[in-house]
Amino acid sequence: MIICIDMMGGDFAPLEAVKGIQLYLSQVSTPAMLVLTGDEAILQPLLNEQGIPPTAYKIVHAPQVIGYNEHPTKALKEKPNSSIGIGYHLLASGKAEAFISAGNTGAMLVGALFSIKAIEGVQRPTISTVIPKEDGSTGLLLDVGLNADCKPEHLNQSAILGSLYAKNILGIDNPRVALLNIGEEEGKGNVLAQTTFPLLKENNEINFVGNVEGRDVLLNKADVMICDGFTGNVVLKLLESFHAITQEKKIEHEYFDRFDYENYGGTPVLGVAKPVIIGHGISHAKAFSNMIHLAEKMISTSLLDKMKASFEGK
Known part of the structure; x- marks a missing residue:
């Protein structure tokens, strides 16, 4: 090696x-x-x-x-x-x-x-970030900045890439894939979300469980969360600031420690x-x-x- x-x-x-x-x-x-x-x-x-x-x-x-x-x-x-x-x-x-x-x-x-x-066959590579869940489990969010503007087929492919990464690297068997959206119901969201949902629903290579909202990101509702790079980068920077504040204010808790990027090393280009x-x-x-x-x-x-x-x- x-x-x-x-x-x-x-x-x-x-x-x-x-x-x-x-x-x-x-x-x-x-x-x-x-x-x-x-x-x-x-x-x-x-x-x-x-x-x-x-x-x-x-x-x-x-x-x-x-x-x-x-x-x-x-x-x-x-x-x-x-x-x-x-x-x-x-x-x-x-x-x-x-x-x-x-x-x-x-x-x-x-x-x-x-x-x-x-x-070959991948239209847009993507980058992801590890999300520490409140119950001790670990999730994955992608894209977090490589593709600010996406088409539905890009997000559908990201779901496959993220699912394979979660299974092989994070050790999650049959990872649950969700679309990050502004509501749980099918049909919610902007045009990108509405047109991506049916593609994910029909994708037999992933275990699609529907939409998750921003309030669900740190909860154990999905293992792999899919979104465009603009949205994902906003979420990532928000979580980074959350960790920075806990450090600055000296708020000590084992859960907050899991937000330290050093624990995960770096971001793979998938x-x-x-x-x-x-x-x-x-x-x-x-x-x-x-x-x-x-x-x-x-x-x-x-x-x-x-x-x-x-x-x-x-």
């Missing part, structure tokens, strides 16, 4: 990325081979200082870095030797089986769509042909470690092969 990590992406990279590798290695008995892209002159001393064994990794020198404020497409074109650009080259050429970065989100999405490309995981810009060691674990699980469960099989002939 070979996993590539962009070591230069993130507000606290590369040190926190290195510490994340150290944490990951302390948690597993048979680690994946880690291919690290970044400035070797900066990375090597840090890896040595943190006691990372040379047998655990290989550095691929990348002298350029794509900054957060750079235009994604332009930056990838003008900086082919960036840590993100080289990472995608390694993934596309089969020299890595998954790619992780907490760097420029736009560049990561552009690279996923144009370097790796969508699974619907592209190879595992791509995008981390939060403020990722620390725990998040990097969990992103590696997630990449391992995506590879070991053959998730991408199962997704490809679901869309054959579509």
